[in-house]
Amino acid sequence: xxxxxxxxxxxxxxxxxxxxxTDDFNLFHDRNRWRRINHNPFKGPIxxxxxxxxxxxxxxxxxxxxxxxxxxxxxxxxxxxxYQFSFVNAVKPGQEILIDIKKSQFKQDxxxxxxxxITVKSGGALALLGYKTESxxxxxxxNPHIPQCGVLNQHPDRSFISDSSFFLKRKFITTSNAKNxxxxxxxxxxxxxxxxxxxxxxxEIFPCSLISSALLEKAVIEKHDFERNPxxxxxxxxxxxxxxxxxxxxxxxxxxxxxxxxPEERKEGIGHAIESPYHxxxxxxxxxxxxxxxALISLAPLEQILNTLK
Numbered sequence: 001x002x003x004x005x006x007x008x009x010x011x012x013x014x015x016x017x018x019x020x021x022t023d024d025f026n027l028f029h030d031r032n033r034w035r036r037i038n039h040n041p042f043k044g045p046i047x048x049x050x051x052x053x054x055x056x057x058x059x060x061x062x063x064x065x066x067x068x069x070x071x072x073x074x075x076x077x078x079x080x081x082x083y084q085f086s087f088v089n090a091v092k093p094g095q096e097i098l099i100d101i102k103k104s105q106f107k108q109d110x111x112x113x114x115x116x117x118i119t120v121k122s123g124g125a126l127a128l129l130g131y132k133t134e135s136x137x138x139x140x141x142x143n144p145h146i147p148q149c150g151v152l153n154q155h156p157d158r159s160f161i162s163d164s165s166f167f168l169k170r171k172f173i174t175t176s177n178a179k180n181x182x183x184x185x186x187x188x189x190x191x192x193x194x195x196x197x198x199x200x201x202x203x204e205i206f207p208c209s210l211i212s213s214a215l216l217e218k219a220v221i222e223k224h225d226f227e228r229n230p231x232x233x234x235x236x237x238x239x240x241x242x243x244x245x246x247x248x249x250x251x252x253x254x255x256x257x258x259x260x261x262x263p264e265e266r267k268e269g270i271g272h273a274i275e276s277p278y279h280x281x282x283x284x285x286x287x288x289x290x291x292x293x294x295a296l297i298s299l300a301p302l303e304q305i306l307n308t309l310k
Contacts, residue, residue: 008055008096008097008098008099008186009094009095009096009097009186010047010051010091010092010093010094010095010097010186011093011094012031012045012093014047014051014093014183014184014185014186015029015031015045015046015047015048015051015093015184016031016184017180017181017183017184018047018048018050018051018054018180018181018184018185018209019048019184020180021177021178021180021181021184022048022050022177022181022206022209022210022212022213023171023210023213024048024209024212024213024216025213025216026048026212026216026226027226027227027230028040028042028045028046028090028230028232029045029046029047029048030045031045034046036227037226037227037230037302038227038228038229038230038302038303039302039303039306040230040302041302041306042090042092044092044093045092045093046090046091046092047090047091047092047093048209048212049087049212049233049236050205050208050209050211050212050236051181051184051185051209052091052097052120052127052128052185053083053085053128053205053208053236054181054182054185054187054203054205054206054209055097055099055185055186055187056083056085056099056118056120056128056132057083057132057187057203057204057205058185058187058188058191058203059099059101060101060116060118060132061191063101063104063116067104069104069114072106072114073114073134076112076114076136077136078112078113078114078134078135078136079136079241079242079243080134080135080136080137080138080139080239080240080241080242081132081133081134081204081239081240081242082131082132082133082134082135082138082139082140082237082238082239082240083130083131083132083205083236083237083238083240084130084131084133084139084140084235084236084237084238085118085128085129085130085131085235085236086128086129086130086234086235087127087128087232087233087234087235087236088125088126088127088128088129089122089125089126089127090122090127090232091120091122091123091127092122092123095122095123096122096123097120097121097122097127098120098121098122099118099119099120100118100119100120100121101116101117101118102116102117102118103116104116111135111136111137112135112136113133113134113135114133114134114135115131115132115133115134116131116132116133117130117131118130118131118132130235138239138241138294139237139239140237140238140239140294140295140296141239141281141283141294141295141296142239144283144291144294146257146283146285146289146291147161147163147164147166147257148163149161149164149166149168152168152170152253152255152285152287152289153170153253153287155168156168157169157170158217158218158221161257164259165259165260166257166258166259167214167218167221167257167258167259168255168256168257169210169213169214169217169218169255169256169258170253170254170255170256171210171213171214171253171254171256172251172252172253172254173202173206173207173248173249173250173251173252173253173254174250174251175193175200175250176250177206178192178193178202178203178206179192179193181203181206181209182203182206185205187203200249200250201246202245202248204240204242204245207240207245207248207254207284207292207293208238208240208284208293208295210254210256210284211256211258211282211284211295211297214256214258214282215258215280215297215299218258229301229303230301230302231278231299231300231301231302232299232300232302232305233297233298233299234276234298234299234300235296235297235298236295236296236297236298237295237296237297238293238294238295238296239293239294239295240292240293241291241292241293244286244290244291244292245292247286248286248292252286252287253286253287254284254285254286254292255284255285255286255287256282256283256284256285257282257283257285258280258281258282259280259281259282260277260278260279260280261279261280261281263277266279276298276299276300276301276304278298278299278300278301279296279297279298279299280295280296280297280298280299281294281295281296282294282295282296282297283295
C-alpha cells in the first residue's frame with residue numbers, strides 16, 4: 001500500500017523549520033554550512049532523520065484509521081509504539097518521497113504485536129527501511145539501567161551524571177515547537193492540536209527528535225570535529241510509551257540521558273555491517289523519572305561509509 005501523495009516533497013524551508021523546532025544544528029541540514037563538511041557527497045543540505053520518521057508516523061496513523069486498527073490496539077493494550085529503521089540513503093530537498101506500508105501483521109504468540117514493514121524511497125532510491133510495531137512491552141531496552149541521579153532538575157543542563165557515563169540534556173516541551181516540527185515534516189498539525197476543542201496531543205516522534213540535539217551538544221563538549229569527522233545515522237530503534245505521552249503538556253521538562261555503549265556491552269542486533277564505535281543508549285525521562293521513551297541510536301563516520309561503498 002502506498003501512503004504518499006504528490007505533496008510529499010521536502011523543501012529547504014521544511015528542513016529549516018524542523019531543525020529549528022528541535023535545536024538540531026547538524027551541518028548536514030544547514031543551507032550554508034553543509035559545504036564545510038569534509039568530502040560531503042550529498043552536494044547540498046539533507047532532511048533530518050527524525051523529520052522523515054515523523055512523516056512515517058503520520059502515514060501509519062492514517063493506515064491504522066483506514067483499516068480500523070486502533071480498536072485492536074486499545075483492546076490488546078498495545079501502548080508501546082516501536083520504530084526500527086535503517087538509514088540507506090539521504091533525502092534531499094525537492095525529491096518526491098514515496099512511503100510504502102505493507103499489510104499489517106497481527107500476532108499473539110509469543111507476544112501480542114501489530115506490525116508493518118515500511119520502505120521509504122526518495123528520488124526513486126531507497127532511503128529508509130524498517131518496521132513500525134505496536135506492542136504491550138518495550139521492544140528495545142526492555143530492562144533499562146537508569147543511573148541513580150537523585151532529583152533530575154538539580155543536575156546542570158549539559159552535564160555528565162556523576163558515577164556514571166550518562167550525559168544529561170534538559171529540554172522543555174512546547175506546543176509551538178511540536179507544531180513547527182509537524183509542519184516541517186509535512187504533517188497536518190490539526191491532527192494533533194486544536195485550541196478550539198482544547199485538543200493537544202503530542203506526536204510520538206517529536207520528543208524523540210530532541211535526541212539529535214542532545215547528541216550534538218554532547219559531541220560539542222567532547223570537542224568532536226563535525227567538519228573533519230562528520231557522522232551520519234545508521235539506525236534508530238525506539239520504543240515510546242503512549243500512556244505517558246498522553247500525559248505530556250506544554251512546558252513540561254524532558255530529561256534526555258545518553259550513554260555511549262562500550263564494545264563489550266553491544267548485544268546482538270546493535271551491530272551493523274559497518275563497524276562503528278558510535279552506538280548510544282538513550283532515555284527520555286519526565287520530571288518524576290517516568291521513562292517516556294528509550295532508544296538505541298547508531299551512527300557511523302561518513303568517511304567509513306564512503307570507503308565501504310567503494
